[in-house]
Amino acid sequence: MLFVTSGPGMAENKPPTGIIEGNLPANVAALKAQMTYPDAWQSGHFSDFTRWQQHARQLLRSALLTPDSHKPFAPQTLMEEDRGSYLARKIALNITDDNRINALMLLPKAAGPHPAVVLLHDHGSKFDIGKEKVIRPWGDAETLASAQAWADKFFSGRFPGDELARRGYVVIAIDSTGWGERGPLVYEQQQALASNYFNLGRSLAGEMAYEDMRTVDFLTTLNNVDSKRIGVLGFSMGGFRAWQLAALSDKVAATAVISWFGTYDGLMQPGNNVLRGQSAFYMLHPGMPAHLDIPDVASIAAPKPMLIFSGGKDKLFPPQAVEDAFARAREVWASQQADDRLVTKSWPELGHVFYQQQQDEVYPWLDKWLRP
Template sequence: MCCLVSAPLMANDHSYTTTSVTDDALPTFYPQLKQQLTYTDSWLSGRYAHFGEWRQHARQVVRSLLLTPDSHRAFEPQVVDSQDRDSYVAQKVAFNLTDESRVPGLLLTPKTPGPHPAVLLLHDHGAKFDIGKEKMIRPWGDDTRLASANAWADRYFTGRFVGDELAKRGYVVLAVDALGWGDRGPLKYEQQQALASNFFNLGRSLAGTLAYEDMRSLDFLASLRSVDPKRVGVVGFSMGAYRAWQLAALSDKVAATAAISWIGTYDGLMVPGNNVLRGQSSFYMLHPGLPARLDFPDVASIAAPRPMLFFNGGKDTLFPQQAVQAAYDRMHQVWQSQHADERLETQIWPELGHVFYQEQQEAVFQWLDRWLTSPPGSTTR
C-alpha cells in the first residue's frame, strides 16, 4: 500500500520530478535506456551456435520490422530516353518498383558484349531533394537538374559522377530515386516527420518502404539480360551507405558492398549534439523495435562472410571516429569468426570529412574489380 506524504514546495520548485526532456529532445533518462540496449539478437551475444541459423534469424528480424509486404507485380520496363556516351549508353527507364509505384531510373550499359558485372548505386540524403539518382549518374535533357547535379558532384565527389566512372570500367549501373527525391519529390526537409508519421498511420514504415524498394531495385537490375546476376554489387554514400549495407543484410543477391560515410554504433551516435537526434532525416533509417535487438554493425554483419568495404572520414562530424571504430571492431569480430576477415575492408581517412572523393572512388573501383570482374574461383578474389 502506498502512502501520500505531504511536503510543501514553492510553486516553481520542480525537485519532485526526475523526468523531463533535454535540449536535444532526449528523455533525461536516456542513459538508462541506452544501458538496456544489449542487442540480444546479435551474433556476438553468444546465444547462437550456428552462424547460418543466426543469419537466417537476424535477417527475418529485420525483414519483419520493415512493415512492408512483398510485391509481386512484374517490372515491365520501358526505355523513356537515351543518350550515347561513347563506350556506354545512358537510358532513362521506367519500371514497376513495387505493386504501388512505377518509377524512373537511370541505367548505364557498356557497349561491349555482356553479361556484365553490375552496380546498384544508392544516393545520399543531403537535405537536397531536387535530385536523387542524378547525384550518382550525370543527367541530360534538363539544364536546371544538370546544374544542380554538377554542383553536388563538385561538393562531394571531386566533380565526378560515380555511376559514369563505373560504366567506363565495364559495369552496368542503375540509380533510382528514393521516395521524396528527384522525380519522386521534391520533399521539403520539414515534411519528413509528417511523411513518416503518415506511413505509420497507414500501417507501414518510411524506412521499411525505402529498404524494400532498394531490394526491388536490386532484383530489377539482376534481372536484366545485360547483367550477370552473380556479379552484382552495391555502392552507397552517406544515407546511401546505410542503405547499401542494409540491402546486403537483406538480400544474398548482393555479391559485394561498398558503404561510404555511414556506419557507427547506437551508443556512439546517440549522444547530445549528434545529427541522428534531430528526427526528420532519421526517419528514413528508423525501424521501430530494431535497436532493442540489433546494433547497426550487427545488421551489416548479416551479410558476412560476403565482401564488404567501409570508408569513413576522420573529420566527418556526423560520425565520430570512436563510434565508427567501435562499429568496425564489432564487424571484424563477426568476419573473423567465419575465417573471412580478409573479405572485410575498413578504413578511416584521417584528412577527409563527409565525402566520397576521387582517391576513395579509385580505391573502391579497384576493390569492386577484385570481387566482381574476376571469374569465380579466381586466385585474385
C-alpha cells in the first residue's frame, strides 16, 4: 500500500494546529456548530413557559456552584452622611455565610416604603473602587477622586446611585470579589483566582452572581423598601450582572442593562475581549453555553420589564452580535404578549458608556415600572 505524504493538493489536508487566532481551539467551527441551545425557549422542546422558566432558572442556579446561605444579614451602620433629601450610609452585612462585606446605601428621608434599585458596578480593569463607581463615596479624598474620574469618563460626571436617590429610591451597591474593599486585584491575578475557586469546588462567577441575589434578598428584609418594586441597573460587567440577576431572582421587578449584550457566536470572534480569559472568568459558568445562549438566559426574566442599551461604536460588542441577541430576546417577550415590556436600543453615536442622554431615558423608564 502506498502512502502519499506530499504533493499537489495535500496542503488542504494538513491537520490544523491546536490554537488559532484569538486563543480559539482549532476545531472552533465544529464546536460552535454543536451549540444548538437545547434548553432555550425557542428550542421547541417546551410548550409551557412557566415550566421552561423554572427549568432554565434551575439550570443557571446549579451552574453557580454556590450553596444557599442561611446566616442572618446582621447589618451594621459604619458611617453616614446627610445629602439633603437622602442619607448616604456605609454598612456591613453578611452577604453570604462565608463573607461579611461592606456596602453603600442611599436612603430617602421621606416616609416609605420606597422602591429600590440594586446598582451593579462594572469591571473596567479598575479594581481600587467598585461600589464607589456608582455611589459617590465620602471620607477619603483619594477614593473620591478616583470615583469622580470614573464618573466623568463613563457617566457624564454623575453618580447613578445619587441620581436615583434624588428620585426617591433606596439604592444599594456592593463590591464584587476583587474590587474596592474586597481587593484590589491586579489584572493578571484574575485567572489564578478563578482557577483556585474551581480547585475549591466553587466558582468566581458563581459567587458574584449569588451575592447579587443575596443583595436583592437583603433589600426585601428592610421596612423602608417596597419588596414588590425592586429594580436592577448595571453598566458593562454590571449590565451582564443585571440581566443575569433578573434571570436568577423572581424578586426583581424591572431591569436596565447598559453595554453588555450579544450572542456567544457573535462575541467569540478573534480580537474580542471575551477570548482573553482573565476578566472573562467573572462571567463564565461551566457548561451553561451548552444549554442556553446569552439572550436565552436574559429571557428567563420575561415577561417582566427589561431595557437593554448598547453603543453602536462599542468595540467590545459588535453590532451584529448585539442585534442578533436583541432579536432573540424580542421573540421570547413577544411569545408572552409582552412586547411593550422589552426595550432594546442601539445608540449609533456612542461607545461603551452610560452618558447623560441614556440616563435621561433609563431613569424615567425605571420610574414607569417601579414608581407608577
